[in-house]
Amino acid sequence: MNKTSENTPDLAAMTLGEIAVRLPGATAIFRRYGLDFCCGGGARLHDAVRAPGIALEQIMRELQLLDANAARDYPATAPALIDHILQRYHETHRRELPELILLAKKVERVHAAHPMAPLGLSDALRAMAQELEAHMMKEEIVLFPMMRLGAHPGIAHPIARMRHEHDDHGERLREVEGLYRGGVLPDDACGSWRALYAGVRKLADDLMQHIHLENNVLFPQFATELPTTPLCPGMLTPNERAG
Ligand SMILES: [Fe+2]
Ligand SMILES: [Fe+2]
Structure with missing residues (x-):
């Protein structure tokens, strides 16, 4: 077209x-x-x-075939969108990831000898949970409160950092999706294995929608250009602050 x-x-x-x-x-x-x-x-x-x-x-x-005027399942204004992101995605990741890690450990242990066992999946999910937790804390403590106060000259810095970390989440998600083989189950998969893959698929869908809402809907309301001055300390990792 x-x-x-x-x-x-x-x-x-x-x-x-x-x-x-x-x-x-x-x-x-x-x-x-x-x-x-x-x-x-x-x-x-x-x-x-x-x-x-x-x-x-x-x-x-x-x-x-899609209707551009169809209702969206998220609010338009920044404060309401932030509330939605916190409730629908931050809380959901925190609730579901620990269960998925336990389920992955169980499936890896019980089916260790199976040629399709998702070995390494629990470690990858644990690393994802740690990275996500650190990232969400930065949004909750620094970036989102700044946004609730309205436009701010320094807001481009934390936004740029969060976009960068979203890229890292995307890399981690590709690792997870590779380890669970795109969700393809063996014919003899048990209930735990099936529940694990269904949960990982939901996690992937949620995480992509979460990042999409921040990168493409929320952040553009505040900053469209990359910053040229140093990042505020609250958005740095401990290593970066020490260095
Ligand atoms: Fe977030
Ligand atoms: Fe984020």
């Missing part, structure tokens, strides 16, 4: 992040095709679908 008008935008030339914001339901399509709309949200659709096996025309057809 090359047409560019207000009603029929050139979706192929838009970034995945822009499409995800513009079209409710687009994120589910992107997930189905393995397109990264959160950390990789800056890629244009026609560039993002160059991977083998992905058909631009098919994705475009599905996107064009």
